[in-house]
Amino acid sequence: MNTQSHSKSTSRSLPIALLRARETVMAPIRDMLQDINLTEQKWRILRVLDELGEVEQSTIANEACLLLPSLTRILRSMETDGQITRRQDSQDKRRSMVKITEEGRRILANNLAASLAISENIETQMGREKLDNLLDLLEELQAVKV
């Protein structure tokens, strides 16, 4: 008898189930991103910036699930590549405000169709109702106090 027969199988373990499900969903997205030479993290950052407008780095880190040290490096390279701009906030000089550029928006626009096609493929197989149900449950899980 193994240790986990007291516990639960990894397939019913929430952290592992979330990870495996994400790997499934990400596989085609990674293929798409590889074609345009963009990492998963940079893609998330562009989407968050497009959604929120000009924001400070801590906000990006929270929304895109990145740690600040990673973000510092990634934004540096994205600034070099002309996908985002940074400027010091005039009110609070600790903050640096980040904004997506036209080039960044262009990348999003160019890949919107491919991105949607991937989502729709999953929606077709699982069904809209189940997918909404899943998204609701995931939002609820995020709100749990840990």
Added chain:
Amino acid sequence: MNTQSHSKSTSRSLPIALLRARETVMAPIRDMLQDINLTEQKWRILRVLDELGEVEQSTIANEACLLLPSLTRILRSMETDGQITRRQDSQDKRRSMVKITEEGRRILANNLAASLAISENIETQMGREKLDNLLDLLEELQAVKV
């Protein structure tokens, strides 16, 4: 109007929702693991090995959602620390068979209670029914053809 008003907000994006939910769930587990000087990946490997017995590395990689190059490095350090053993398979000399040691099992056993407490906290807040529903949907999502 931003690019994503054609698309969907990041909170209704499956990859991002899965990532954010996982961050929530993992936070207390990371705290637990830090106390015993174990990474999240090593914890997953121990759980998979405990569940499956002696297996080849590709199997571990699949089950624990790790790529083989990462696994090579991590197993090397776990072997040094006496948590797993490796031996060449006699039938197929390409394979190396990996097994959890008593030390590895001891680590699992010592942290089973803490691990369960974390799961039960989430279960209490979300409810058993919703959690089962979520796990079912995640399993279904994993099975989607991408």
Added chain:
DNA sequence: TCAATTTACTAAACATGTTAATAATTAAGA
């Protein structure tokens, strides 16, 4: 039988994750 292909793993290079320490600035309290 043997060349071509597949499988299992490792190596190397670079990007990101993670923690700790630090600098700069701002906020809060005595």
Added chain:
DNA sequence: TCTTAATTATTAACATGTTTAGTAAATTGA
């Protein structure tokens, strides 16, 4: 005001993620 604490971001160091390439062993198929 002055000091202390908190906030924002960066740097450094090391572990892991990710991709590409490579090696060795096994399998396939003419």
